[in-house]
Amino acid sequence: MTKWIRWWGLGAFVVFAAILSCVWIFAVDGWVKGVIEAAGTKAVGAKVEVDAADLSLFPAGLSLTRLQVTNPKRPMTNAVEVARVITGLDGLNLLRRKVIIEEMALEGVRLGTPRATSGAVKPGSDVSPEEEETGMFSLSLPALEVPDVKNILEKEGLETLRLLEALKADMQREQEVWESRLKGLPGKAQLAQYEERVRNLKKAGKGGLEGLLGGVGEVQALKQDIEQEIASLTGAKKEFEDTVVLLRTRYKQIQTAPQRDIQHLKTKYNLSPQGLANMSQTLLGPQIGSWVHQGAAWYERAKPLLEGARTVGGEDGPQVHKPLRGKGLDVHFKEAHPLPDFLIRVTKVSVGLDLGDLAGTVHNITTDQPTLGQPTTFAFSGDRLKGVQSVALEGALNHVEPADSKDQVIVQAKGYELTNLALSKDAKWPVTLTSGMSDINLNAELKGQALTVHGAGNFRDLHLSAGKEGDPNSLTQALSSAVAGVSQLSLQADVTGTWEQHDVTVSSDLDRILQDAAGKMVNELAEKFGAELQSAIAAKIAEPMQQLKDNLSGFERIAGELTKRVTQHNDVLNSLLEKSLPTKGLKDLPGGLKLPF
Amino acid sequence: MIKLLAKLLRVLNSETDPGQISLGLCFAMILGLTPLLSLHNLFVLLLVFILRVNLSAFLLGLALFTGIAYLLDPLFHLLGLTVLTAPSLADLWTFLYQSMWWRLEHFNNSIVMGSLMFSVSIFVPVLLLSNLLIRRYRQHVMVWVQKSRLMQMFKASKLYQTYETLSSWRPG
Numbered sequence: 001m002t003k004w005i006r007w008w009g010l011g012a013f014v015v016f017a018a019i020l021s022c023v024w025i026f027a028v029d030g031w032v033k034g035v036i037e038a039a040g041t042k043a044v045g046a047k048v049e050v051d052a053a054d055l056s057l058f059p060a061g062l063s064l065t066r067l068q069v070t071n072p073k074r075p076m077t078n079a080v081e082v083a084r085v086i087t088g089l090d091g092l093n094l095l096r097r098k099v100i101i102e103e104m105a106l107e108g109v110r111l112g113t114p115r116a117t118s119g120a121v122k123p124g125s126d127v128s129p130e131e132e133e134t135g136m137f138s139l140s141l142p143a144l145e146v147p148d149v150k151n152i153l154e155k156e157g158l159e160t161l162r163l164l165e166a167l168k169a170d171m172q173r174e175q176e177v178w179e180s181r182l183k184g185l186p187g188k189a190q191l192a193q194y195e196e197r198v199r200n201l202k203k204a205g206k207g208g209l210e211g212l213l214g215g216v217g218e219v220q221a222l223k224q225d226i227e228q229e230i231a232s233l234t235g236a237k238k239e240f241e242d243t244v245v246l247l248r249t250r251y252k253q254i255q256t257a258p259q260r261d262i263q264h265l266k267t268k269y270n271l272s273p274q275g276l277a278n279m280s281q282t283l284l285g286p287q288i289g290s291w292v293h294q295g296a297a298w299y300e301r302a303k304p305l306l307e308g309a310r311t312v313g314g315e316d317g318p319q320v321h322k323p324l325r326g327k328g329l330d331v332h333f334k335e336a337h338p339l340p341d342f343l344i345r346v347t348k349v350s351v352g353l354d355l356g357d358l359a360g361t362v363h364n365i366t367t368d369q370p371t372l373g374q375p376t377t378f379a380f381s382g383d384r385l386k387g388v389q390s391v392a393l394e395g396a397l398n399h400v401e402p403a404d405s406k407d408q409v410i411v412q413a414k415g416y417e418l419t420n421l422a423l424s425k426d427a428k429w430p431v432t433l434t435s436g437m438s439d440i441n442l443n444a445e446l447k448g449q450a451l452t453v454h455g456a457g458n459f460r461d462l463h464l465s466a467g468k469e470g471d472p473n474s475l476t477q478a479l480s481s482a483v484a485g486v487s488q489l490s491l492q493a494d495v496t497g498t499w500e501q502h503d504v505t506v507s508s509d510l511d512r513i514l515q516d517a518a519g520k521m522v523n524e525l526a527e528k529f530g531a532e533l534q535s536a537i538a539a540k541i542a543e544p545m546q547q548l549k550d551n552l553s554g555f556e557r558i559a560g561e562l563t564k565r566v567t568q569h570n571d572v573l574n575s576l577l578e579k580s581l582p583t584k585g586l587k588d589l590p591g592g593l594k595l596p597f
Numbered sequence: 598m599i600k601l602l603a604k605l606l607r608v609l610n611s612e613t614d615p616g617q618i619s620l621g622l623c624f625a626m627i628l629g630l631t632p633l634l635s636l637h638n639l640f641v642l643l644l645v646f647i648l649r650v651n652l653s654a655f656l657l658g659l660a661l662f663t664g665i666a667y668l669l670d671p672l673f674h675l676l677g678l679t680v681l682t683a684p685s686l687a688d689l690w691t692f693l694y695q696s697m698w699w700r701l702e703h704f705n706n707s708i709v710m711g712s713l714m715f716s717v718s719i720f721v722p723v724l725l726l727s728n729l730l731i732r733r734y735r736q737h738v739m740v741w742v743q744k745s746r747l748m749q750m751f752k753a754s755k756l757y758q759t760y761e762t763l764s765s766w767r768p769g
Contacts, residue, residue: 009646016646017639096700328674328708331681333694 029053032062044079046070047119060091070119071112078115083108093339101344109351147269149532153540156265160257160537164544167250171551174243178558185236186229187565194572197222201576219576226573230566237562244555251548258537262530269529280491280508283423283431288493288504292453296499299407299446306369306376306399340368349380356385360393369399389415404448411442418459429467429476431483436462444495451502453495460488475518482517486510608653609739615731616724621645621654623724629662630669631712636702669715670708677711 033053040048051066064085071079084107090100201218344365351358360380366372375398383390395409416438424431437460444453467480491508608618624645628638645655666673681690693699703709742748751757 004649006647006649009648013643013646016642092697095697097703328670328706328711329678331678331690331705331707333687333691333705336695 028055036064036067040069041121044069044072046072046075046121049119057091060089060094062087062089068113068115068119070115075118075120076115078113078119079111081108081110081113082106083110087344097341098339099342100339102346104344104347106347106349109349111351111353147529149529149536152265152269152533153536158257158261158537158540159264160254160261160541161544163250163254163257164541164548167247167254167548168544168551170250171247171548171555174247175551175554175558178240178243178555181236182558182561185233185562185565186569190229191568191572194222194226194569194576198572198576222576223573226569226576230569230573233562233566233569237559237566240555240559240562244552244559247552247555251552254541254545254548258534258541261537262533265533266526266530280506280510281504283510284491284493284506284508285504287423288455288495288506289502292451292495292499292502292504295444299499306367306397306405338371340366340371342367343372351380353385355387356382358382358385358391370402373400375400387417387419388413391416405446406448407446409442409444411440411444413438413440416440423464424466428473429479431464431466434463434465436460436464446499449498451495451498453493455491455493457491457493458488459491462487462489475521478518478521479514482513483510486513608651609731609734613651615728615735617649618651618654618731619724619727620648621650621652622658622727623720624650625655625658626662626723627713627716627720629659629664630666630673630716632703632706632709633663635709635713636698637713666712669712673711673715674707675711676714677707677709680714681705681707681710 029052032055033050036050036053037048047068047070049066049068049070050064052064054063054065056062062085064082067080067082067085068078069080071077085104086107087101087104090098090102093100197218201222345363347362347365349360349362351360358380359382360378362376362378364372364374364376366376369375375396377394377396379392379394381390381392382388385391391411391413393409393411395407397407399405399407418433418436418438420435421433422430423433438457440455440457442453442455445451464483464486466483467476471477471480486509489509491506491510494505495502496505497503624641627641628645631638644650645652680686690705693704704713
């Protein structure tokens with residue numbers, strides 16, 4: 001047996017293992033650093049750098065020194081720079097290939113720090129130009145002069161004229177149709193035939209009982225023929241009356257069409273005071289919209305991390321996940337105490353912003369919330385900051401049920417100082433908020449794809465400047481004067497829709513103030529413009545309207561003809577029944593026979 | 598490599614127990630066919646060190662089986678996946694999946710499972726076969742080879758010089 005045992009081999013193995021361990025211990029820090037930099041760079045699309053990494057085994061933990069994450073859009077700027085990251089690792093779970101961090105501390109977090117070298121992965125390839133801001137605020141102020149009505153009517157297609165032409169053509173066509181139909185309907189020729197048949201019957205009635213009995217059948221047939229003709233005429237008359245009623249309704253609609261044209265033209269040429277009633281929307285809507293777009297961009301970047309590559313051991317049996325080529329496939333099974341592959345239970349963050357330090361805690365950062373069964377929550381706050389008395393931010397990113405995800409953020413800022421905020425960069429009427437204080441509450445919720453944001457702000461101690469010096473425009477002068485007098489405001493903003501398509505609704509006291517200041521002026525101009533348009537349109541449509549009226553009277557002739565024919569046929573029928581046939585002797589028919597009518 | 602081959606020739610032609618050579622080859626087969634950084638390979642390495650297996654055969658076998666492993670990876674993957682997804686074994690794998698050590702072994706990887714199953718299942722047959730072949734070689738082939746014209750030419754080669762040099766270093 002001993003010939004098979006090599007005792008010195010045990011020592012050699014120990015030495016070999018010790019050498020391997022030493023190599024690992026000395027090399028692992030560099031390896032971890034490389035892995036973090038490579039994975040981070042791939043995820044961000046720009047360089048992620050770590051000055052040093054230190055992995056300790058007893059207790060298991062990792063600390064990183066100076067973590068820099070480049071802003072992909074600005075390679076010479078770090079989106080985030082963290083002076084020190086300290087993490088405590090769950091060693092046992094690490095052996096199970098799960099990175100479970102009980103607590104992580106991020107110290108000295110700063111945003112937007114400059115870089116010494118470019119952080120672009122491919123030089124010049126990922127630098128997107130800054131969003132063009134000029135022109136973002138294009139104000140739609142009411143116009144100030146009454147536009148030339150004659151020119152407008154020449155180039156604008158009026159709805160009134162369109163309706164007029166259409167009705168005229170339809171009337172013409174209907175008239176031709178009915179003239180043609182009149183020819184086909186029973187008229188004088190048929191009446192003459194019936195009168196002849198009645199006369200024949202009278203003659204037959206004088207030929208005794210035999211002639212009388214033979215005439216009964218003829219009378220019945222004649223009566224049915226006349227009644228059919230009357231029904232045909234009555235139906236045509238009814239149809240004609242309906243047509244005329246429809247044409248008259250359209251005629252009446254044309255009489256009110258000029259008002260709609262006037263309203264449309266007033267709006268088109270900005271002579272509507274509604275523009276002032278919605279000035280908050282005009283001034284702040286685009287800005288809020290751009291914030292929503294920025295939020296969407298950040299959310300889209302974070303979304304893959306929230307929904308993650310799920311490596312959960314399935315409830316429905318083993319799940320297969322495909323790793324790199326040539327490395328085989330990992331088959332995952334249900335775990336008794338499932339944990340995500342990556343989890344940071346608590347992250348303590350201290351962010352150094354220009355306005356001061358913001359401290360907060362994030363719970364349950366993971367790529368696999370369904371396995372953990374808990375959402376990611378966060379809360380940050382800061383007091384006595386530069387330019388803001390207090391700010392609090394809290395929220396939850398709940399993707400525990402990916403099909404029913406719900407993300408919520410609540411922001412409260414008190415005593416937020418506003419300085420030199422350009423509300424409008426429009427050349428016609430620039431508006432700048434020089435200084436002011438505000439209390440802002442914001443509640444944003446994304447449920448599935450449905451985005452709902454409600455913001456409310458109370459602004460006080462405001463100093464606003466608006467307009468240009470020497471502005472000759474009386475409206476903008478009035479507006480500027482009104483804006484300069486505003487010292488406090490309340491503002492409500494709502495965003496509904498999805499990240500891609502959303503509606504921004506903004507309302508504030510400013511709308512009322514501006515409408516009070518310049519609404520009367522705009523109204524007067526609008527009334528003048530409306531009156532001029534009305535008289536011009538009335539003149540333009542007077543002749544076509546008279547023609548239509550004449551055409552309608554032409555329909556009365558057709559109506560009269562149809563009525564006349566119905567009456568004549570009824571007369572013939574009555575004469576057949578009451579006067580033309582002999583009634584004497586009919587009462588004495590043998591066997592108590594009765595006539596069938 | 599020349600030195601390694603020379604060593605192997607020396608071992609084959611020596612009085613070394615065929616079992617030691619075969620066992621070295623078989624351990625090399627497990628280490629070479631399965632992914633190197635696996636927990637079970639540490640155990641195999643320990644066995645290689647403390648059992649009196651032939652190290653030359655082990656090292657040569659390791660080089661040989663590592664090369665073969667690249668060719669057999671698709672087969673190992675299919676085999677491993679079939680075994681890991683077999684419904685009748687699901688309870689066993691689920692049970693092992695709860696264990697930290699088995700997770701560290703990465704048994705749930707198709708190539709680890711496939712290659713380990715393959716190499717373990719042919720371990721004994723390969724051991725017996727190689728034992729038999731070495732004995733047959735020594736009984737029948739070695740003398741004939743020594744006298745062959747090819748061997749005469751080989752003895753004049755650099756490889757043989759190396760073999761001779763190494764043989765002269767042999768203690769005793």
